[in-house]
């Protein structure tokens with residue numbers, strides 16, 4: 001087990017679930033206060049050393065009841081965005097590629113690709129992925145590929 005401070009420093013005091021800053025000085029009993037999450041290990045399995053992640057207490061508590069949800073940025077123009085957590089799990093276990101969103105223009109798809117890679121660099125730093133934009137039937141597909 002790592003201490004809260006070690007996990008917080010490693011994750012740069014940013015919540016791995018909602019991607020917003022966590023105040024290291026906030027009370028650990030406050031909703032927005034810091035807490036240590038078990039990370040992305042499957043339920044019931046032992047959490048590997050170093051797999052712990054920093055989360056807001058409220059984000060971490062919600063995760064117990066439902067699968068963690070990583071939201072797409074509302075500033076992106078994406079149609080049918082795939083659930084990021086499930087896509088990351090499948091790519092981690094099976095590799096291959098996934099269409100994760102469709103965009104009305106190439107510029108939108110490229111913007112979404114840059115956002116997604118940045119987001120995943122914190123949410124799933126162990127996963128090596130590349131993005132690809134493919135034109136198809138009047139729209140642009142954003143593809144995530146394990147590398």
Ligand SMILES: [Zn+2]
Pocket residue numbers: 015016017018019020055056059
């Ligand atoms: Zn959070």
